[in-house]
Ligand SMILES: [Zn+2]
């Protein structure tokens with residue numbers, strides 16, 4: 001079955017780190033960091049519903065204006081997540097422009113600061129000239145900052161001299177149709193299978209014993225099939241359930257023991273990890289001064305966390321002539337040769 005997520009890397013490893021994550025069949029996308037986004041098309045920006053900002057250093061935030069300009073007439077709200085100062089930073093950006101001509105524009109921007117005490121929110125509405133409106137604080141459980149029917153986003157705070165947020169997106173579970181069983185039981189392929197999948201995603205959980213359990217025991221859900229009405233549970237033999245995809249995004253982190261431990265725990269078993277590898281191990285003093293990870297540390301994190309695919313996104317311009325040194329160091333430490 002096709003995946004839910006499809007990623008696009010916007011710049012090379014010496015450009016600003018940014019990942020555009022399309023939700024297939026959803027006409028929606030998530031954006032991780034919003035630095036130089038000139039290579040994202042206008043139509044793609046229009047699909048962005050949520051932006052996950054690690055921190056507001058200029059290489060991670062300068063593209064915000066470009067997003068606002070693209071989505072200004074859009075009815076779908078824009079949500080922005082980031083570290084504790086994200087509300088001030090968005091407010092400051094919005095205050096940099098004059099908004100006397102947007103009274104009939106539908107855009108709403110919700111901004112959520114991820115703090116140890118929960119999500120602090122604020123809303124900026126075009127029709128009110130993007131005045132700041134504070135929202136009620138929301139508590140965070142299990143690091144989940146966004147829970148949707150098809151996926152969830154988790155976040156943790158790390159240190160980069162300043163607070164920086166690492167994110168992971170997890171598809172709850174993946175539903176495949178067992179075509180042989182479908183044929184054996186005399187069902188025909190059709191749009192009803194899509195509806196069945198959606199009903200299961202919305203109403204069931206996948207627990208550690210690899211079983212589908214209803215979120216609400218009392219709820220009986222039925223679906224119209226080409227052979228008549230069936231309860232969702234009667235159709236379970238048609239399904240093959242597997243663990244959903246996990247994609248993690250970690251940029252600009254001090255190479256401290258505490259951070260490394262937290263990252264390994266957080267990105268464990270990711271299918272894809274986007275991570276910086278800013279300095280070589282021989283420049284680790286510089287890495288400490290500048291609060292960035294080294295290639296050796298990044299490789300080590302990927303190995304210990306059993307990450308399936310590691311994609312390096314943020315390398316210091318210092319290595320522009322010899323980027324292969326960074327990649328080689330990542331691979332050596334990832335395979336356990338260099339520790
Ligand atoms: Zn930074």
Ligand SMILES: [Zn+2]
Pocket residue numbers: 057059060252314
């Ligand atoms: Zn950076």
